[in-house]
Amino acid sequence: MDRKDFMHQLWRWKRGSISRRQFLGTTGLGLATATLATAMPQLAGRRQLHAQELGDRVSLTTWPNYHDPENFTAFTEATGVNVEVSVFGSNEEMLAKLQAGGTGWDVFVPTNYTITTYVDLDLIEPLDLAMLPNFDASAYESRFTDAGSVNGTVYAVPKNWGTTGFVVNTANVTHEMTTWKQFWDLSMTDYSGRTMVHDYQLTTIGNALKYFGYSFNSVDPNELAEAEKLLLDVKPHLFAINSDYQPSMRNGDAWMSVAWTGDGKQLNRDIPEIIYVLGKEGGELWSDFFAVPKGAPHRAAGYALINYLLDPAVNAREVLAHGYPSADTRTNELLPAELLSDPILYPAADLLSALEFGAAATLTDPLRAEVMARFKSA
């Protein structure tokens, strides 16, 4: 295992997810099958010989709890391409990997505010839309597709959108939670030792800024100084700083956490006492995209995977599994009505209107990066 693989692996484990590949690798079944497959090709996964030559694998870099694993299995059965999934906790980390080079990624899932930076740094390719027949721009609400295009060129196609709020386990938290101010204040008092925040500058600093009523995207040194002070005051009271908060929320170690829509939905579906709250002050509205890094080693398979996941029927199964809304009207037609009116996925208009899309400046701003790093190493 080289250094990069190790880091990959490490972060995956750190986020609490074990991929099929890791399971096979750890148990030795993967190697055994691969060795046998050279003698018995049928073991390498069924492959349709008439299909375009896609190779036998594709690497997807994405977020925790963001796919229906059965869709990957179906993709492998249809194409013979095995999907290797890596899970990340922040856009900054994805950017760092791509800047360092040699990632071996074929498809990754950047968030709206990062795409202009990737284009500026020449790290992602303009998408060949002919290879994505399932993408139909007219099926999407434009505010969720706009960020994927830079100067009229499509660099990324939408995956899902959502919000960043917080989850609360009402079995332990008795206050009625409605604001970020409450979230931070009560984390330092009544619920000390029970709160988690993301290991992610955008949401952790952004929602600390909301405590003071500043913009989620502020890069103003004075406003960031206030947010840093709040974060440093809160830090001794936190349970953990980690973007994979589901395990701790589920086992009862944590009672509150900064959270994204789908995690809120997944937790609420399994444990109804856990509710998802959007702070009245506002916060983040976001949309995620599929993009292809320059020099992707399995480029054709990468496009095939994106195209497959954009198929409305496949996408509908994804939404049912992960609980993040899709902006694709064709997908939504296939979803049950109660999901389309679910207040976690589709918050009330007044809550939604207070939210902001992340701004590109936050990704590269040295001060935000350093505030986050100081908060973590304090």
Place this chain on the structure above:
Amino acid sequence: MTASDNIAAAERRGRVITAALLAPSTLWFLLLLLLPLAVVVVFSFGERHPAGGYQAGFTFENYLNLPARWAAFRNTLVLAPIGTAICLLAAYPLAYWLAVKVGPQRRLLLLVLVIVPFWTSFLIRTYAWIFILGGRGIPAVIEWLGFGDVRLINTPFAVLVGIVYGYLPLMVFPIFVSLERLDKRLLEASHDLGAPPLRTFLQVTLPLSAPGVITGSMLVFILLMGEYLIPALLGGGKVFFIGNALVDLFLQSRNWPYGSAVAVALVLLMLVTVTLYLRATRRPGSRDVSLI
């Protein structure tokens, strides 16, 4: 051809063979240690690229900023020595028992048992501790016993547990080796001369096992100074080591120059502490059979 010519030719041949044998490790040393280290030193005087990364420059700012990572340095400098000390205290009796008290038949089996944990990935074993120390693990038992609500995971204590668990075998083996080599007749002599067991231990056994103790401690301490995984998994982002600060600087902040400065500081810190430790433990005139 004279005899001296023959000797000279043989010497030359010997030198060529020596050079050929040393070449791979020299190359390895140059390409994978000195060259990267030089790059790190150069980067540490540079500037952060506006989009993150490195751009050429010459500034001492990165070094002047080092105090901003004081907490990470402090955590490492406190927990690494404590972890090493606990490992030593736990490993010594075990190594002594294995080397002196256990018969050769059972010894092999017991030594294998010390190694067995290495057959499973360190990552998985450390991950398991998240559940053992988490709210539904040991704290639940403590609460059931009526000792109240205890928090273990994401504390310095959890990190120490992970350290001792992970590094204990590395301490056991060097001590075991030095104790096993110990000439048992010296113990008999000490006994015959009227020394009680404690005195024999302090004046004979302990000094003779010192090389193993020093080697084991260095091994564990040096690895702990660069530890990343255990604080990341069992510290919950709250117990930061320098290793974690480094990963953060390279992978999140993408401030390579500052990260390089922190890395250089860590290397220097290690050189200083290791030198001091060796100075303090190496007695003049003693036979140096330490493994390093």
